[in-house]
Amino acid sequence: MTETRPFVEIRHAKKSYGSLEVLKDISLTVDRGEIVAIIGPSGSGKSTLLRAINDLDPLTGGEVILDGTQVNKALPHRQYEKHINQMRQQIGMVFQHFNLFPHLTVRDNVVMAPKLLKGISEDAAQKLAEEQLAHVGMLERIDYYPSQLSGGQKQRVAIARALAMKPKLMLFDEATSALDPELVEEVNQVMKTLAQEHMTMIIVTHEMEFAADVCDRVIFMDGGVVVEEGPPSIVFQNPTQPRTRDFLRKHLSQYEKEK
Numbered sequence: 001m002t003e004t005r006p007f008v009e010i011r012h013a014k015k016s017y018g019s020l021e022v023l024k025d026i027s028l029t030v031d032r033g034e035i036v037a038i039i040g041p042s043g044s045g046k047s048t049l050l051r052a053i054n055d056l057d058p059l060t061g062g063e064v065i066l067d068g069t070q071v072n073k074a075l076p077h078r079q080y081e082k083h084i085n086q087m088r089q090q091i092g093m094v095f096q097h098f099n100l101f102p103h104l105t106v107r108d109n110v111v112m113a114p115k116l117l118k119g120i121s122e123d124a125a126q127k128l129a130e131e132q133l134a135h136v137g138m139l140e141r142i143d144y145y146p147s148q149l150s151g152g153q154k155q156r157v158a159i160a161r162a163l164a165m166k167p168k169l170m171l172f173d174e175a176t177s178a179l180d181p182e183l184v185e186e187v188n189q190v191m192k193t194l195a196q197e198h199m200t201m202i203i204v205t206h207e208m209e210f211a212a213d214v215c216d217r218v219i220f221m222d223g224g225v226v227v228e229e230g231p232p233s234i235v236f237q238n239p240t241q242p243r244t245r246d247f248l249r250k251h252l253s254q255y256e257k258e259k
């Protein structure tokens with residue numbers, strides 16, 4: 001059967017903090033297996049939009065739909081908790097600052113969510129953790145604590161932890177921007193592998209080279225709206241919005257220097 005429905009749909013997303021309108025009626029879709037980069041100047045609302053997808057930052061208006069189910073449903077508290085837990089199990093999220101539990105080993109960081117949230121057996125959870133840590137090249141550090149790892153290694157563990165839940169969708173919020181430059185590539189490499197495996201991914205990034213190289217589509221945000229959207233080649237074109245143009249000049253000239 002041909003699938004016509006978009007895999008991820010954001011319909012008329014609006015978000016305000018008091019009088020500050022951070023998202024101003026954003027609608028966009030992401031297909032299954034598509035890799036979309038969201039880029040744009042600081043404060044344009046990228047993280048807010050990403051965090052709205054799993055309802056971590058609830059919208060003040062609009063809908064987020066994943067694979068036909070509305071994520072941000074208005075439900076009585078207990079029903080909402082059950083619903084959102086189920087939805088979040090399908091949406092892996094990787095943050096800038098890893099958010100690993102410092103008192104748990106790498107193994108326990110990865111094992112915990114599948115065991116607690118999915119109720120899978122200890123043996124199955126251990127096997128899953130080992131598989132996912134192997135996937136990100138971290139199996140040999142399985143019994144280390146986060147404090148014994150580099151930033152890049154911590155981020156790879158955070159990705160393995162998200163993958164252990166077998167998500168349908170992965171969200172990356174500037175996953176490499178807290179890393180020393182020499183550690184960025186090892187994390188980008190893991191994301192490239194996921195892209196080759198057709199994991200659906202929405203990636204907020206300032207890295208133009210990565211966006212152009214790995215993503216199927218880039219979305220420019222500015223001032224809470226989508227200002228440009230298209231294939232990765234658009235990062236090399238001249239956007240009409242002055243702020244987006246400045247942003248690109250800054251980041252592309254950096255890219256040119258590094259080449």
Ligand SMILES: Nc1ncnc2c1ncn2[C@@H]1O[C@H](COP(=O)(O)OP(=O)(O)OP(=O)(O)O)[C@@H](O)[C@H]1O
Binds near residue numbers: 017022040041043048
């Ligand atoms: N909890 C909050 N309360 C009030 N204002 C907020 C809150 N979170 C975000 N904002 C504001 O919303 C706007 C958008 O923030 P957001 O983090 O989404 O931008 P961004 O595009 O991801 O920026 P950056 O690239 O710097 O991370 C900013 O002006 C920010 O100050």
